[in-house]
Amino acid sequence: MIVSHKLKVIFIKTKKVAGTSFEIALSKYCGESDIITPISDDDEQIRKDMGYVCAQNYKSPEYNLRFIESELFYNHMDALSIKNSIPADIWDNYLKISIARDPCEVIISRYFYDLSYNQSLISFIDYVYSCSDEILSENNFITHIKGVNVIDYMIKYENLQQDISLLEKKINAPGLYQTFKRMNAKGNIRPHNANVNTMFTEELKDYVQKKARL
Numbered sequence: 001m002i003v004s005h006k007l008k009v010i011f012i013k014t015k016k017v018a019g020t021s022f023e024i025a026l027s028k029y030c031g032e033s034d035i036i037t038p039i040s041d042d043d044e045q046i047r048k049d050m051g052y053v054c055a056q057n058y059k060s061p062e063y064n065l066r067f068i069e070s071e072l073f074y075n076h077m078d079a080l081s082i083k084n085s086i087p088a089d090i091w092d093n094y095l096k097i098s099i100a101r102d103p104c105e106v107i108i109s110r111y112f113y114d115l116s117y118n119q120s121l122i123s124f125i126d127y128v129y130s131c132s133d134e135i136l137s138e139n140n141f142i143t144h145i146k147g148v149n150v151i152d153y154m155i156k157y158e159n160l161q162q163d164i165s166l167l168e169k170k171i172n173a174p175g176l177y178q179t180f181k182r183m184n185a186k187g188n189i190r191p192h193n194a195n196v197n198t199m200f201t202e203e204l205k206d207y208v209q210k211k212a213r214l
Contacts (some may be wrong), residue, residue, distance in 0.1 A: 001077045003086060006031035007171045009095045010086075013076050014139040016109040017099040017157050021183035022164070028052040029173040037075050046183075078142045079150050095171065096150060098143050101157035103212035104196045104205055106139065107131065112190040124199055128208060136211035 002011040002023060011026055013019040020043050027036055030053040038044060038055040047054050058073040073085065083091050107128055115121045122130065134141070143151050153170070155163040161177060168176035196205065 001035075001037045001073060001075060001082065002026055002030065003035040003073075003082070003090070003094070004030050005033050005090075007034075007173060008093070009097055009171055010082065010091070012079050012082065012096060012098045012143055012151065014098055014100070014142050015076060016106045016113070017101045017139070018160070018180075018183075019076075019099055022099060022155075022180055024050070024052060024183050025176060025180035026173070027054070028179055029171075029176070033057065035073055037073050037077065039075060076142060080145045083145065083150075095152050097153045097155065097167065098151045099155045099157055100139070100143075102196065103136065103139070104200055104208050105157070106212075107136065107208055108194055108196070108199055109190050110135075112194060116189050125201075125204060128204060133211055136208060137213070140212060 001013050002009070004011075004026070007026075007029055009026075011023060013023060020039055023036075023039065024043065024047045027047060028050070030036060032053070034053065035057045036053060036055050037058045039047070044054060073082075079096070108124075111121075111124055111127050114127075121127065143149055143154075153167060155167065160180070164177040164180055168174060200208075
């Protein structure tokens with residue numbers, strides 16, 4: 001999660017959407033007063049090696065603006081928690097950005113990510129049905145407040161190049177897409193042939209899509 005005063009953007013980070021790669025790329029353009037939440041040690045090292053701004057100001061942000069004291073800012077922080085933790089003028093005036101992805105694709109990536117830590121994991125179909133409603137709808141929970149999507153600029157995972165290229169002009173971050181393209185955070189975990197057509201029945205697809213809208 002990033003709140004950039006330099007760019008006047010709030011990056012609300014959803015899950016299994018290349019969010020860490022985008023976050024690392026965006027941090028290249030951040031300033032010293034911006035809020036950048038920590039990511040995994042390995043990914044934070046990638047950010048450091050690239051010479052980009054690393055996690056900072058997430059415990060007690062200090063900048064020359066009216067600030068409401070909050071608890072720790074954290075990775076994948078939901079929109080309502082962010083709104084309640086920053087001044088209203090920042091929430092109202094900064095561009096709120098996020099990344100959306102087909103929920104069926106999200107659960108495939110989640111399955112193989114979990115499988116990489118537990119090789120004895122249950123079958124994919126059993127895995128999907130074992131997921132709680134909260135897990136299947138968690139990206140909506142992150143980007144919505146009282147059922148309303150609060151994102152001003154939504155990047156579509158299926159259209160990353162065009163959407164990020166347009167965004168870099170909007171927020172004056174030249175080269176953002178090319179920077180993002182070089183990232184591969186948490187990559188190479190999911191098999192290339194694992195997709196909705198090979199992993200899902202129509203019944204399972206409908207189940208996930210309905211749950212994701214909760």
